[in-house]
Amino acid sequence: MEYNYISIEKYVPDIDSYFAHTSKSNQNKEKLLEHMARTKKYMELIFHGKNIDSILENIFNEIKYNNSYLKPYVKEFIFELFINGIYLHDIGKINANFQNTRMKNPIFKNHIGDSNHSMNSSVLFSNIFYVKLNKLDIDDDEFDFLYYCIYLFSYLISKHHGKLNTILSYGEAIDNFNKAFKEYYISGYIENVEENIIALIEDQLQEIYNSISPKGTTFILAKLFYSILIGSDYYATYEYMSNNNINLEDMGSMNNYIKEITKKYESTDVYKKIKQYSLYKNNKTDVNPFTKTPINELRSNMFLEAAKNIIKYSEKNIFYLEAPTGSGKTNTSINLALNLLNRDKKLNKLFYIFPFNTLVEQTADVLNESFGKIVDVTIMNSVTPIKTNIQNKSNNREMVDYEKGYLNYIFLNYPLVITTHVRLFNMLFGTTREECIPIAHLANSVIIIDEIQSYSIKLWKEMIYFLDKYSSLLNIKVIIMSATLPKLDILLNEKQAEYVNLINDRDIYFKNTLFKDRVQLDFTLINNPLQGEDIDEKLESLIIKIQEVWESRGRCKILVEFMQTKTARIFYNMAKEKWKDKYNQKRVLELTGSDNKNVRKDIIHNVKHTLKDCLLISTQVIEAGVDIDMDIGFKSISFLDAEEQFLGRINRSCMKDEKGIAYFFNIDEAKAVYKNDYRMNQTLIDYNIQQMLIDKDFTPFYKKTMEDIEKVKNRCDSKNFEITLDEIDSLNFTAIENKMQLIDDQSTVDLFLNVKEKINGVVIEGKQVWDKYVDLLHDMTIPFAEKKILLSEVKSDMNYFIYSIYVRRNKKGNSIKPNDYNDVIGELYYYEDGYRFIEDDKFSKEKAYELLKNNFCESDFI
DSSP states (O other): OOOOOOOOGGGGGGGGGGGEEEEEEEEEEEHHHHHHHHHHHOOOOOOHHHHHHHHHHHHHHOETTTEEEHHHHHHHHHHHHHHHHHHHHTGGOOOOOOOTTOOOOOOOOOOOSSOOOOHHHHHHHHHHHHHHHHHHOOOOOHHHHHHHHHHHHHHHHHTTTSSSBHHHHHHHHHHHHHHHHHHTTTTOSSOOOOOOOOOOOHHHHHHHHTEEESSTTHHHHHHHHHHHOOOOOHHHHHHHHSEEEOOGGOOOOOOHHHHHHHHHHTTTTHHHHHHHHHHHHHTTTTTEEEEEEEHHHHHHHHHHHHHHHHHHHTTTEEEEEOOTTTSOOHHHHHHHHHHHHHHOTTOOOEEESSHHHHHHHHHHHHHHHHTTSSEEEESEEEEEOOOOEEEEEEEEEEEEEEHHHHHHHHOOSSEEEEEEHHHHHHHHOOOOOHHHHTHHHHEEEEEEEEOGGGGGGGGGHHHHHHHHHHHTTTOOEEEEEEEEEEEEEEEEGGGGGGSSSSOOOOOOTTTTTHHSEEEEOOOOOOHTTTOOSHHHHHHHHHHHHHHHHHHHHHHHHHEEESSHHHHHHHHHHHHHHHHHSSSGGGGGEOTTSSSHHHHHHHHHHIIIIOOOOOOEEEEEEGGSSSSOOSSSEEOOOOOOHHHHHHHHHHHSOOOOOEEEEEEEESSSOHHHTTTOOGGGGGGOOOOOOHHHHHTTOOHHOOOOOOOHHHHHHSSTTTTTTHHHHHHHHHTHHHHHHHTTOOOOOOOOOEEEEEEEEETTTTEEEEEEEEEEEEHHOOOSSSHHHHHHHHHHHHHHHEEEEEEEEEEEEEESSSSSOOOOEEEETTTTTSSSGGGGGTTTTOHHHHHHHHGGGOOOOGGGGO
């Protein structure tokens, strides 16, 4: 499509008299025309770097209005709207008040009033294109649809210094603007402001969006437009403020590295052995490198089968990799990603998405090893500082370009990113400017999502719906992998044929004795429940059982998982007391969500590398993402895929001389933890569910789960999926953002404890970190980008001192707040005497809850 830009001089003859920005570091004010030119330049850079032309063509080809596909001239008009909406997004700065009060433009020194420019820009853009639209010889349907597109882009322009809410709110904004002497604010515009710049009322909008199909296309189009608009504006402003350009290579494309990292990966011992095995399998050599390690032969078969299928179906967008624990999913996923990136040159970024920070760190290590650090592996999460850019060195001193570092962070200007599912959801559904920028940079990328079953089940249908839309329209290749993989496309009936199972017959692997029988399952503690009237007595019975197993097995590593932190702590104290004389006390360990990074790291290291036998007591934090290899497991039951994830911590290597054993019991009330999770309707109390776990056949379990989800999504209440579809089509961005929150709206407060912790080998006192954080917050002299990066560095250290507690609400619905603190910032409470909450070198929730006026209850310890 051609890039036909509006000649703005036709509408504002004295355009060269207006300014767009001023800068303390730049003596020359930036003229509005200069900013528009820079915006256009960077929009075209993004278009070129992310192949946006083909993305837009893909979207336009998908849209139907009243069941008719768009004609070529309609698509061309929308494309013209798209690029000019971005080019003209600041044209409202011709507001004389803006020029006087904000730009100190002497030509307009007598003008005093509202300096708004975003709404002015949207109205001027609308006017220019309404006039053009009225001159087109098109039918009524085409006119209505293009009228709506003008209205949509105009709304998004009006929000380029705010956040998205709903297009319905735009009508009121237009009415208010019309009442506020619009001619006064746009006095430099010589054309008549058409009277047809009117607000569309809700009924009109609904009639139009009901006529658009398929569902969700305009939602994606709107998010893409807003992303590129904000992104182009950011880049253009950065160039003026810093006198530095952004180039194509700055956008972090994998195309710059793909050949080299592929070569490096294929030189690794693992890949070379798989390649040799492939030759053996195809009768091209007599040497089988895995004769003595049949488990590696099985892993290689899976690796090769998945690679064959992704090549065969590379034009598809969503792929499932269902593989048992210990089968080498990460290595297989690396090969799959490289296959896709090498085959389609439009694909130029790689993302790994995880639900847990432990998986983020572990995978970063694997990727760095596989790619030899040829490409930077960028971690983006709440505990990792933002990367900075070294601009140059002066007198042996490094000069940091904070502005560019922050730009890279919000634009995802990295070829390979590892981040969390929360960050991904913020990109897809967020409404702020910085949350929306990455959408354009997700286009033409490969996204690998791990452990998808851990996402909130109430969002499964919405999640796969949006993954389907984003991937098909933005050319995103999504690989979903897990040992317990719900086939979410079942929830989208018409889409099932379009999703690719990379493993044709999962049973070949799951039911192979090397994987299936590596852990022996024991349900006797469920069928014959632990003896005791109360929980303490039941835990005493459990200790006796564990001691019997420990002594009969000999030196071994035992893992015990509870659903609630409180139960884990009670059992931990019991075990320490019972075995303090008989065994070395260091063999009894506790790992829960209350432990900070140092404690967690030390415990996992000791369990993996130091201790030959131990008793590790934990909560659900152990189920996925923790790379440990235990001999025996005891678990309080929850739902089936959680039980299988737990089994992944037992005989994980599949290489132990003796089989692992897992015992299941029922002490904690799992429904109190997994509220409203439909999977709790199927637990190991049921013999049939026990058999599913033995047979590694989760199909009936997920079939029932999907049926339960469908029942909820078809109910006549706010959870009905049709309501979600209506919110999507009506562009109610706020409602979608609220609905797609991964973390339930539970009230939490964070306690910052002044204790001593070792950070990067240096012992630091919490007070030092707290004071640095407070000073940074209050320092108004630090430029925005530099402050963001410095805060990210301090927050990374703060995580060592912060502990969260859940708090209930009072009768008025307000959260109960802690007391007796020394300082508070937002919901973060500082305690000078942090050691008052430390017991046995660990954070004590019981002592923390003494800060609340009301006594704590069972649910506080979930």
